[in-house]
Each structure stands twice: as C-alpha cells, then as structure tokens.
Amino acid sequence: MRPHAIVVGAGLAGSSAAERLVARGWLVDLIDRAAAPGEGASGNLLGVMRPLPSLDDNRLSRLTHAAFAFALQHLARLTAQNLPVRWEPSGVLHLARDDAHLATQQRVVELRQPAADALRFVDREEASHLAGWPVALGGWWFPRAGWVDPASLCRANVARCGAAIRLHFGCQVAQIGQHGGLWSVCDAAGCVLAEAPVLVLANAVDARRFPVTAHLPLRSARGQVSHLAAGAGSPPQVVVCRLGYVTPAVDGVRCAGATFAVDDGEAGLRAADHAENLARLDFILPGYSKVLRPAGVGGRVGFRPLAPDRLPMIGPIAASAAIDRAGPALPLTRLPRVPGLFLINGFGARGIVWSALAGELLASLICGEPPPLADDLVQAVDPGRFVLPGRSRRSQRHAARLPDASTAD
Template sequence: MTATLIPATLAFREDGTPFSPRFGDVYHSPSGAFAQSDFVFLKGNGLPERWQKRRIFTVLETGFGMGVNFLTTWAAWRDDPARCERLHFVSVEKHPFARDDLRTALDAIVAHAPNADLATLARELVQAWPMLVPGTHRLEFDGGRVTLTLVFGDAVEALPKLWLRADAIYLDGFAPAKNPELWSPAIFKALARVAGEDATFATWSSAGDVKRALEQNGFEFRKTPGFGDKWAMLTGRFAPRWRVRRYEPPLPMPLGERHAVVIGAGLAGSALVERLAARGWRVTLLERHPAPACEASGNPAGVFHPLISRDDSTASRITRAGFLYALRRWNALDALGHAPKRTHAGLLHLATDDESRAVAGALASFCYPNEFVHGVDRGEAGRIAGVELTQGGWFYPHGGAIDPASLCRAQIAAASAFSGAQVEARYGVQVGRIARAGESWQVFDDAGALIAQAGAVIFANAHDAARAAALDFAPTRSVRGQLSLIDRSPLAALRVPVIGDGYAVPLDGDVTLVGATYEVDDTNLDLRAPGHLENLERVALMLPELSQATEPSTGWRGRVALRCVTSDRMPMIGQLGDEQAARRDAQRLSGAWPQDLPRTPGLFGAFAFGSRGLVWASLGAELIASQLEGEPWPIERELAEQIDPARFLQRALRQRSL
C-alpha cells in the first residue's frame, strides 16, 4: 500500500532562510539559493556546456525542496542558444510543499534572484504544481521542451522504480546527519543503475560516508572548494571498474528517420499522434473508418475519474497517474485553442456495494487533498448533484464527462499545428498485415497493397490489434456496451455525472445518458430493448427520479459499442514481445523478467483500454513516446510492467506452456 504523503512545513530562520522543522536544516545556503545552485550543481556538472548540441539531456535530483535547482537549470537552458532540444528534469520529494506554501517560499527567494526571468519561471512552476498525491507527476514547460517529472514519495522506495538514463545527478538532500536515508547505500545503488556512461554528479556535501558510498557504486569523485560557508564539495562522474547493473538504462530506438505509423484513430491513436508530433516525429495515421472516433470512442460522452481502492492497488496507481496526466494534456489543448467538449463541475461516485462502502469509510486515512477526492454523505452528494440520491460516496472535483470524439479531433488538430509537424491522416484504410523490410516495417492493406513504411508501427486499433500484429499472447475479448439516451429526462436538473452501479451523465437539451451494459463476447451492434431497461433499472437504484422515465412512442435512443479488454483488465501499452524468438529460447527464458524478454524492434501496442480509455490513453501515448525516444518514463517501471503487452508472453514462458 502506498504510504500517506505528508506535506512539508514552511518555516524561516531569523535571517529569512527557509528552514525545515522536520529535519532541522535549511533548504539553501544563507549566501543565496540561486547562486548556490549555479555554483554547486550546474558548474559542478559542467553545465550548460555538456548539454549543448544534444537532442535530449536528463538531470536526476534527490530532493526537490522548493525547486531552486530546477528553476536555475531551466533558466540556464533558456539562456543558452546552443541548448539541447529537450531537457528532462527528474526529482524525488518525500515531503512536497502545498502550492500556497511553495508560492510564499519562492516569492521570498526570487526577490533576491540574480536573473529577473526566475520570477516568471517560479510563477509558472507554482501554477503547474500538482496535487499532493503519491506517485509520478509529469509537468511540461516551454511548449514541452522542458519536462519536469516529479516523484512524490520516499526516495529509497521510489528511485529503484524509475527508468531513465541520467546525464547529470544533483545530490541535494538535507545534511547526511539530518536525513541519513537520502544518503544511504540504497540511494547510491539506485543512482548507479540509471547513470549514463558519461554521467556526472555534484553535491555540496563532502562527508566521508558519501564519498565511500560513491566509490562503492562506481562513481569517481574529486574534492573542490565549496560555496559560501562550505569548505568543500564533491563532483565527479560515473566510471565503474566492474559491472554494476544487470540492465542498461534506456536509449533512443535506432532509426534512420523518426517516422511512425499509427494504426487506429480512436482515443489511443489520436493521443499517440499528438505526443509523437510534439516531439517532431513524422506520423502516418491509418484508420479503417471514414473519420476518427467511429467505434467506442464515438459515444456521446464518457466519464473520467481516478480509481480508489482500499489497498491502493496497481490499477489505482496507474489510473491515478493517467487521470492527472490527462487533465494536463486536456488543459494544454484548451490553451492551444483545440478544447474538447467536457464538463468542469466534478463527478460523484456513490458507494453502492460493500467494497465501495469500505472505500468511502477509509477514504480519510489516505489523507488525499480535497481537490483530488473527498467523502460526501447522502445530503451533501444530493446538493452537489442537484437531484435526489439514494446514498453518499465520494466526490472528484476534477472528474467529469467528455465527448471522446471531440477529444480525438482536438488531439489530431493540435498535432498538425505543431511547428514543423508532418502528420498525414488517411481514412478508409483497412490494414491487412505488416512485414519486416530491412530496418523498417511495411504496412499492407487488406488487398495486399503497400500503404505505408516506417521504422516504428504502433497498433492502436483495439480488437484488431492482435490480428494485425500477429500476436498469439494477447488474450483480448470484446465486451458489448449499450448505453441509453433519455429525452426530456426526469433528471434534467442533474448537475454532474454520477457513477456507481452504472452511470448517469447530463447532456445538453435536458437529455440524460445512462449506461452501460457489460456483455462479454457479445459482438452484436443492434440496440435491444432489454438493454435499455437494464440501464434504467440499475441507475434508478442510485437516482430514484429516473424510475419516472417512460419509454417514448418512438422507442428508446442509444448506441452500442464494443470495449476491448484483456483477461486481467489492464491495457496493453508498450513495445511488443518477439514471440518467435521467445519460442526458440523458451527454456532459457522460463524465469524471465520483463526486461529479459526479446522484443520486436519498432513494434508497439496501445490497446485493450476497456472502459478507461479516457484516463489511460494520454499516459499510454506519453509512455510509448518516451520509450521510442529513450526519455525518462512517465510512470514507475513496476507500473509499466503491469501494462506491458509482453506480460502474457512472460507468463506463458514461466508456466512453460510454449
């Protein structure tokens, strides 16, 4: 179970230096926060020179604190005409500040900043500051060219779960005597696992234990004059004299041209097009229908919200990360003038069974901020909803409903509008098969004609993905979902979507969307009267006014769509396994971990999203784009392994069923 996140307490010493009562130490030198950051961490790592003329440069920091090192690094990157194309800054923080406290602290610090732009950057950081919930948060600045990946949690637990290749390491925790865990051998072992061959490090500390831990994990160091009242500091590089890790950290996929074919223009495919185009990729989008979002993504509305479980399960953690990242991407679409149609008043989840009642009762123990979720009794829930409800539950202030088709169109439009974008969307094209041709993949239509060729192909075509990718170990099933549209609805006063044993979503024109049926292995797309009655009866148990709905003379309106799900109900996101190679080497791979599995070069999947495509699609697209580019992953590696498309191949190898 994820540990409760405890925010930092803001305090100041008499001289105005920010101070941590928890650790009894200052956040920066009294001689100046930004001056210390530049002297110790930038110059100590040879920056900005080392990132110049590079495409991607990644900084890894232990202890985000008030973000001074990030702001200093960001400002230096902006001021450097020879800067790298994309700067990644990854930082772990066990006790992050609440937004208002961060604003107060940074206002005091930037008042003495040497660079006037730092005040502007500090305001942008505060505005983008995430909700204080555990896990990985991906923030983007300067049009996505600067990415801050914040990990809220204990570094001892979090660092081993990250997957990235660090070019520079900032060791900036509180003093080893005050916070020994952040300088423990486990930390340095985790840093050695992700350090690039030419990685450097810098720290203001020169303690003996720090030097010994560095040496024991393959780092060379030298002692140099320190900043302010510090006599000495340490700088150095990763130069192991022996093998220190089993797996090499990620590198970009070797491609002659950054060109990808994306198959499918639903939620998964349109998100992929946007994330790849934002990185300057050429993208060819192939869709068998005449327009995007014609299948499950074409429903009139879908709900989006996190998933709360008593044990903060893997599904809850992945869904939380996806929900928060999706909100950021949608806000970015809004700012670019491509706003999808969605609600902004929140979403109610009613406690309709024993499990959800237990979650509602235990919700306070998670200590989530109210802006993320909070419990509501029946009366308060009814006031939020504007209609009578049969029970309470919990409220997501940032949850809601969205028109999926408008989201797909917005993402494709935004992708095409990026500077230098090369996006070709081809509709009415049915993919038949793919074939390897040298270092590329050829894509053929169902008549056998060559329609596209690229170094990377991403299957985002739901039910058809396993067939087109020739996957045997992709146990997907179709689930029929019929929704109903209630005209002149008794729930016309409903203000927010309500979910539980079904869902009700207010639409324009006093229409209520209710649903949906869940019929496994049923692929019939005809509307059925029993399905409408089932929807109404189930939702009326939560919203009793719906029982007053009467069938119109013309019959119920609705829509049927097929969800694609796996046997474990988790999506398939990432690089595909090489099943033929796994069969040839099945005996050796019988105990394989995900990183041991052979992979098919250039083939990726983003499908089987079930009912959670709205909260998984953007995160899944960012994960695949990061894998292609060799960038830090947007979620912990252990979570990525739970949605790895090769996980069923791994299980078959372990069960010796190949």
C-alpha cells in the first residue's frame, strides 16, 4: 500500500516536506487554514536567498551553505519543469556594517578560499559599481545568490506533487490524536479532516497548540517589509544587504526590510516600522530614501517561527511526558519519540534558503534513509534537543550571544 502522511501547513516548510515525500512515492493530505499555499510568513513578495559564511564555519554556516546549494538545484529543477516559481540569481551584495566587520569578511574569504563564482570580497569601489549606487564600505559578493518569490515556491512545490497530493485549504486544525497507529486531525467542530500513519506539523508557531507539542520553545518574530514603487532599470539590480536588505524591482516594486520584533502580534502595518525600514535602507544605500517616489509606501507583515538557538526544528517529536528528567542524561538518539509525529519548523529569518533541504532531511528521516547532512547537523536541528536536561538554559545563553536575527532578512 502507498505510504501516506498528513502535512499541516502549506508554507515553505509544509510544501517542501510534502513535495519531498511525494517524490518518494507517498500520498499526502496537505491542510492549511488559508485559501492557498504561502499565505503565512511565506507570503512576502520577495526574499533573499544566500549563504552565510563564518570564520569558524559554525553549524549555522554549514547548514546554510548546504541548504543554499540544495535550494539552487531545487529551484533549477522546478524551473526546468515549467512550474510557476519566480526567482532570479541576481547576485547578493552583503556589505560590511563597519570596519571590523569588513576585516572579518575579508579574512573569511582568505581562509575559506571559495570559488570566485560563489563568493568574492569586493572593495567599496567595486561594491558601488555592483549596487549601482555609492556605498560606504565593501563586503561579500555572492554572484549565484539572489531573490525568490516565496509564495510562488510554495505553489510550485504543491504543483509538482500532481495527483499525489490532496489539498484541504480553508481548514483549521484544532486537535490531533492517534488511535490504532493512525493520526487523525480534526477541526474545532471535531470533524476529521484527514487520517494517516504519519503526521507532519509545519504550521509555524501554531504547532504549540497541541498538548504533545506544547513543550516546544517556538516563538514568533513579527517582521514588516516595505514595498517601494520602482521604475524598470533603476538601481539596485542586485540584492544589497547591510543589517537589512533591499531587492531589485520586480513588477515595479522593490522590497526593503525588515523589522524584527519577538512576541509582537500586531498584524497591521505600522508607519514607525516603515520609517525604520527606510532608515535601514539609507544605511545600506546612503541617501537612497530621498529619491523615492512619494507615492506612498506599502508593505506586508509576517510572523517568523523562531527557535531560541536560531536553528530550525526538523525531525521526530520527543515524547516529552515520557522523559525522566531526574534520570541519567540521554543522547538525542535514545530519546523516546511520539510514533509517527514529525516537525518541520523554526525557520526564523531563513526559510527561503533552508526549506528545500529541510524538506529533504525530514523525508529522509521519515523514510529511514541516510540523511543529506552530517550527523552533528542532523542533531543540531533535532526538535528533541530542547527536552534534554539543561538544554533550555544553555540555548538561551547561546541565543543571547547571537547577532540580532534581523541582520539575516
């Protein structure tokens, strides 16, 4: 019989997981409370896709490096199949925020010696030329990186599944339960929406609503992006980042962002946040906001699902209630798990670059195949990491040392 899973959430996380399962011959019921794929955090007009090198080649860098390479292949495959994904490897210019950062960026390139078509260090003059605008400092130039329309990626993932996916839009999951080896998901009236042996939760911060997942330290980070009217051919025609980002104009709109506010639930646009984005834009391209058309700034608000250590959560869910916290420490590989229940979540500010590889990793774990990442990275993203004794305090200390995640947008 054909293996069968339910996926709750049709954003980047859920659509990627569904696509990878279907590629392995699974049947998937995909459920979302919205009317279409990519209506949550994954619904921004455009976002940035690029790697994130570091001096010590830390876990975040290695994960993002692998995910970037995988995402490029995935996007190329979808494009080759005429699926409706919109993206462009326009190049990403990541400018240094100050002289110390500039020196670090230069040192990273000297140390890592990347291929010149993957990453180059550029001085201020070359950076200004690439940006089409005078900039304050040089930085990293990623020629293969670029922008992606994330909702179009969700739609293309779903379209690739063809008849092997059953779509349930406009359906809010209120309860989940397992009986006789089958997971069932129900709406608020108790009506069963779908049943299957495997259940994947890809419903962002809402994944915490169920008793079995309430222990997950997921938080929400509100982000507002500003939409600026822009003429065709106006600079920049590449993505430029510097504690924020500005994209090329697509369909007459350029995106600049983004704000980052944890546990801020306001869904409406805020004038103060647009002002913050324009100040950020001037930090990236000095004087740029003065030449903007005064036609009014639009925008969009989204809520990034965030883990305290800024790494994603991908894998089987730990049976938190069955863990003896007073007993001997267990390795992650021996943690008790909830049978058939999986999570793909916590993408924070990097869902566009991480999602394709995350979907592949999750599908490999569900199917018991060798994972596409080294063991230490598989463990680093294991949702069970948060129920290890002492872990939550450690991860909070670690998170406090990380740079503000808004730099990633």
